[in-house]
Amino acid sequence: MNDVILRVEDLTISTSGRDDPPPVRGVDFTVRRGEIVGIVGESGSGKTLTSLGIARLLPHGLSLDATTLEFDGHDLIGGSDRELRRLLGTQMAMVFQDPMSSLNPARKIGKQMVEAVREHRGLSKSAARELAVRSLEDVYITEPEKRLWQYPHELSGGMRQRVMIAMGLMSEPSLIVADEPTTALDVTVQAQVMQLLCDLNDRSGSAVLLISHNISLLSEVCDRIIVMFRGRIVEDLTTSKLLAGPDHPYTQALMRAVPDLATDRTKALETIADTEFDLEEPARA
Numbered sequence: 125m126n127d128v129i130l131r132v133e134d135l136t137i138s139t140s141g142r143d144d145p146p147p148v149r150g151v152d153f154t155v156r157r158g159e160i161v162g163i164v165g166e167s168g169s170g171k172t173l174t175s176l177g178i179a180r181l182l183p184h185g186l187s188l189d190a191t192t193l194e195f196d197g198h199d200l201i202g203g204s205d206r207e208l209r210r211l212l213g214t215q216m217a218m219v220f221q222d223p224m225s226s227l228n229p230a231r232k233i234g235k236q237m238v239e240a241v242r243e244h245r246g247l248s249k250s251a252a253r254e255l256a257v258r259s260l261e262d263v264y265i266t267e268p269e270k271r272l273w274q275y276p277h278e279l280s281g282g283m284r285q286r287v288m289i290a291m292g293l294m295s296e297p298s299l300i301v302a303d304e305p306t307t308a309l310d311v312t313v314q315a316q317v318m319q320l321l322c323d324l325n326d327r328s329g330s331a332v333l334l335i336s337h338n339i340s341l342l343s344e345v346c347d348r349i350i351v352m353f354r355g356r357i358v359e360d361l362t363t364s365k366l367l368a369g370p371d372h373p374y375t376q377a378l379m380r381a382v383p384d385l386a387t388d389r390t391k392a393l394e395t396i397a398d399t400e401f402d403l404e405e406p407a408r409a
């Protein structure tokens with residue numbers, strides 16, 4: 125079996141404005157089976173577009189080009205749309221920053237979970253409902269039976285985020301892509317959601333691609349960290365190398381600016397953005 129679950133080579137995402145530099149340029153990386161990989165960078169560095177590009181979910185007006193975009197041996201560029209949707213619905217789960225934008229506010233949690241899994245796995249209604257309860261238990265949601273009858277607004281932000289993760293996991297994906305899954309949550313719940321992703325990685329062997337502003341949070345859970353700056357990868361390194369001292373000055377600056385979770389993260393990172401770095405020769409692992 126191929127050890128690599130996701131292979132990205134020379135990924136560029138462009139806007140229609142001809143003079144603008146592409147917001148993502150020449151990005152190369154791989155994720156191995158079962159690995160937890162972080163993508164870190166300040167706001168606007170291209171993290172979200174990279175993750176949306178991988179799932180071929182780019183907003184209108186943006187185009188994608190890559191030498192290779194391969195998921196579990198399948199070509200995500202040349203393959204049929206149908207095959208692409210099937211893979212993304214079953215084998216790759218996306219968890220976004222704001223669960224309210226992904227959950228339908230007008231439909232009960234149970235209905236949404238059951239429909240998603242029936243569509244992708246062809247289960248009967250009762251089997252899908254049982255699986256929904258088990259998946260909610262897996263993400264430590266109390267009284268799962270009761271939650272199925274509730275609407276998204278009746279749950280806390282942390283619970284909604286865990287429901288999103290549970291929905292993603294129902295299809296037993298080989299890769300979970302989680303974009304700032306904890307940003308909207310308070311510090312204690314952030315830690316719980318991160319721990320949950322690690323537990324699930326341990327239990328199911330799903331690889332995780334975790335996107336965050338916070339290099340400190342990523343260094344607690346990731347095997348490897350990819351550092352993006354202005355649409356490019358400036359460093360791709362193991363967490364132990366990161367903790368021992370990264371090579372690239374931008375990564376060093378990110379480490380120095382590690383925010384205390386209780387302080388103002390944005391302010392700390394804006395200071396780095398003003399610093400000049402030579403990006404013509406990105407340091408690679």
Ligand SMILES: Nc1ncnc2c1ncn2[C@@H]1O[C@H](COP(=O)(O)OP(=O)(O)OP(=O)(O)O)[C@@H](O)[C@H]1O
Pocket residue numbers: 139147165166167168169170171172173174183184185186337
């Ligand atoms: N739909 C779009 N059309 C044109 N440009 C876009 C679009 N979406 C994002 N961009 C631009 O692409 C760049 C990268 O955006 P992206 O959302 O990937 O950054 P990010 O690193 O995820 O930031 P954040 O951490 O704030 O979410 C930004 O400069 C942004 O303005």
